[in-house]
Each structure stands twice: as structure tokens, then as C-alpha cells.
Amino acid sequence: MFDCYDLFDEVQLFYVMKWEIRLHGRGGQGVVTASKIIAEAAFAEGYQSQSIPFFGAERRGSPVTAFTRISEHEIRERSQIYHPDYLLILDPLVMRTVDVFQGLKSGGGVVISSPSAIERDVFPNIELTVGLVDGVGVSIRNDLVVAGNPVVNIPAIGAFLRIFPEISIECVEKIVLEKFGNRSVRALYSSYDETEVFRIRGSREKKKEERKKPEKVWIPASKPAKGVAGITGYWRDFRPVIDYGRCTGCLNCWIHCPEGSISRKNGDVEIDYTFCKGCLVCLAVCPRKAISSEREVSA
């Protein structure tokens, strides 16, 4: 009789190299594009490749995921990636809201775009190769700020190439030049050079999740609450700061804030940084130019 396990053993004999890459970031940073560029570059290097965006109602600023598969052999899978070999984290703040390391294989690689060093207890307790680069810094220095958002995908790819030797930087250069021009190529090379590569074994302890008993309700109606999309202050790349010496209390910022993050108490306006997304509309509408912006660096 035909035994499917025999077939399974046979497949195991022809072991082919396959890499699975998962990308995390926020809408507007170019996560899906990065996934596509890596897949295209791998294909140009002679591999089979595949790029899948996570499907959902994603908005600019909210957490976004994309997947790339690279293989020496034809790829038949069409699923999301649950056990990646490599992780690209385009924004360190995503780590606070999403369990980015979920399913990461031991001996895998992680690229993190962050302006500051990442603590050891952030990483899971497995052997990892980490490529660390200040992607937003590279992006700003190379004038890659699109519509107010620093695009971090090209710097992240530059860092990824340092820990993933199967794709040459020249190959990626060609694709990036054709699609995005010279500035992006410069960003690619400067992040490739600036990336700090090190090996680490993390010390993160697994948190036990407490399951709440669902409340019994007769009619399932939603109740008003702040933060339905989480702490949206993590979406911020630039922080608006009020100079109270110049503020006249005209309330233009208060009424125009799309988020409602500016409160007015006794005529004084105050920004709630927990939820302010950093769109800087307040800065644009201030008639006295009493609001300035600072780059957000708290990771």
C-alpha cells in the first residue's frame, strides 16, 4: 500500500535551502515595498522568491507586516510566515505592541532600525545575529522623507544585506536605482556601512498571558474608550513642542488637532503625548510659530 510517510522521507533527502523573512513596521515606512525589493533581488540572484503583504485594514502609522520567501526550489506555499529565519523590524516601537519575535528560529537574524541600542532582555533566549542601524537617521540624512514620513525600508535592506550574504548589494542597487533613484542608492550604501552587526543571546522571559473571562452582555454594544488603536503616541516620528512664551492661547492648534490630543485648561493648551501621532498639523496652523518639532528618539 502507498504510505505517505515514505514520500515524506524522500522529500527530506532533497533538502533545499529556504529562507523565510518577516518584516514588521508601521504604515508609510515602506514595509511592503521592502518585502518586494528583497524578493526581486533574490530572484535576480537566481533564487525563487515570493512577497506577501499582510492583508487587513491597515492605515498609515499602524503596525504593518509583510512576508518574503526565498528558496533554491520552486515555492508552493502561500501562507503567512510563522517561523521566520530572519526578522526585519523597521520601527523599534512596534516591539511594544506586537510580539515581533514570535516563532523566530534559533540561529536566525534580526535587523532593527533604532536610534539607540536595544537591551538584551528584549530578545528571546536563542542565539541571534543582530544588525542594528539608525534607519530614520539615514533616511533623514539622505533626504528620504516622503510626505512627512521618514522612509526606513531602504536603510533596513542595507542592514539586512550585512547579515544575509546570499544577495549582493550590487544586485539590490540596480533595483533600487531603477525604482527610486540616486538618493535611495546613497541611503542603501550608507546604511550598509553604518550597520553594527553582533551576536547575542537574549534573556527575555516569556510572559504568561492571563485570560480574562468575557463579560456577559445582553446586547453587544461597544463602549467609548480612549486608545482603541493602542498607544498611538508610538506612531510618532516627530514630537511637537509648545513654546509657552510665544503662545497666545488662540486655540488654533486645539481645534485643528485631528486626534483631539491637545487639551485646553484655563486657556492653556497642552499636548497629550500618550496619543499624539505627531502629524504636526498644530505646527502648521500656529499663527505665532510657537510650536516646533523634535525628532522622537525614545525607543
Place this chain on the structure above:
Amino acid sequence: MRISAMPEEEYLLEGNSACHGCGSSMALRTVLKALGKNTVLVVPASCTSVYQGMYPNSAIAVPVVNSAFACSAAIASGLKASLEHKGMEANVVVWAGDGGTYDIGLQALSGAAERNEDIIYICYNNEIYSNTGIQRSSATPFGAWTTTTVHGKREHRKDVAELMVAHGVPYVATASSGHLDDLYRKIRKAKSIEGFRYIEILSPCPPGWKYSMERTVEIARLAVETGMWILYEYENGILKFTGVSKAIADGKKRMKDVEEYLLLQGRFAHLNAEEIQEIRRYVAEKWRKFAGMRGDGHVVAAEFFV
């Protein structure tokens, strides 16, 4: 309208998932401030139905009924009837995008307008289907890039506010996210009128229109200053220009060239001189038409008749 006179209460709570610099959440905040607590919102599928959050939480602090695309005006009519039957007073307000108004929801809207249902219908018009990833709608202007019109849309947009004027409803107004004081005043006025009221708000969309997120207010104001968007209200059969549009119509302010508005947006970046000229022609034609409809007894400045 002084800004400080607007109520401090927030009915659109912070921490929702709207994009940075969202023109529609800016407008919704002001609208809910003007309507007050005693309001029921009917929201069809749209960006708002996503950024309001998921069960068990809601970012909107008034009752919201999420409706199917095609029937928001019909659901609002039913809600109002049942509230009346129970002897309850509340503003029943539809808050729909241009997809839910111009395209899929049009028949229900037209029906409710014809029956003169006692509801307020607000369309926040971002000129695209932004929630599903920037596809063309029938509110998309000529020449604009969307994912389904990659070389620019070849047709001019339709105008549902004008269509509502043609329905002869008690109150029609247009507003913009760049003139929130004007919007606040119009919502307050609509609240005081009985019967079907239609208000359309131009609300710029940073990812869809491809501009830098802090420029939402600037772009919305430029739309009015260049004549691409006309602020007016129609009441008791009389059409009146308001705000900057009134100043332009009275000849007190010069209309800016459309190029100032178009060049700021990535969606118009590919336009050539001919296409820009076509938009100029369209704006002049639109103004001629509205000037002819003007019913407040003023003479229209002659400069649009070029």
C-alpha cells in the same frame, strides 16, 4: 465664530487608528462638538468605520450604528421614525464617505431626500475610496492619480451637493476641513432646521492625495481659495456663498490659480499644461454656473466670465 466658544467636550476620543493628519477625523471632531451629546451616528463602511475601533471599544462617544454601504440614509430614516415613535428627541446623523454617498449609497440618499426625512446627511468627501487603498470614486477630480486611474482620471467629478440642491431639500451646505469655524456654524444651523439636511465636507487625505501630513489644513484652504471647492449654503430656495468663496464672488478677494493647489499634491504631479488648462476651464465653468444660481441679491464679480 470664535474658537474659544466651541465646547470643550470631546466626542471623538484620542488613540483611534486614523492616519496622521487625517482630514476626516479633524472634521468629525468639530461636527460632533456642534451636534452635542444627543446624537446618533449612522456610519456605513468607510475609513471612519475602521478608525472608530472594534468591539468592545469605540472611539466615538455617541451611539454609532454601522450600516451596510447602500442603505445608510434608509437606516437613518428608520431610526428617526422609531425614536419619534418612542417620543425621544435626538439628532440622527449619517456620516458617510464619498464612496458611500456618491456611488453606492446614492439611491438611499436620493430617496430619503425626496421623502424629506428629518435627518442630517453628512458626506466627508476625500475624493477617493481611501479605506480600501485609494481607488477612483465618482467624486475624484479630473486628472487625479488613484490606483485605478494610474495616468490620471479622464472624467470630471460629479457633484452630489448640487444634486441635493436639485432635490429642493430644506438645507444644503458645503464645508471644508480647512474652515472648521464655518463648518461648526453650518452644523449648528442644520441642527436647528427640520427636514432633510445635506452637508458635504472636503476632507483632504494625506496618503491618498500624496502630500505631507501636516499640510491638511493648508490644502483644504487652498482648495477653496483656488475655486476648486466652493463654500455655499442653500436654504429656502436661496443659494448663498459663504466665507472665502463669498469674498471671491463679491470680488473682494482674487481667486488663486488652480496650479497653486495642484502642485502641492502628488496625485496631480503628472499633469501637463493642457490638463491643467482643462481644470482651469472646469473651475471657471463651475463658477459661472453657481454665480447664475446665486440668489442672495448680490451681483457676481465679473472676473470669472473669462
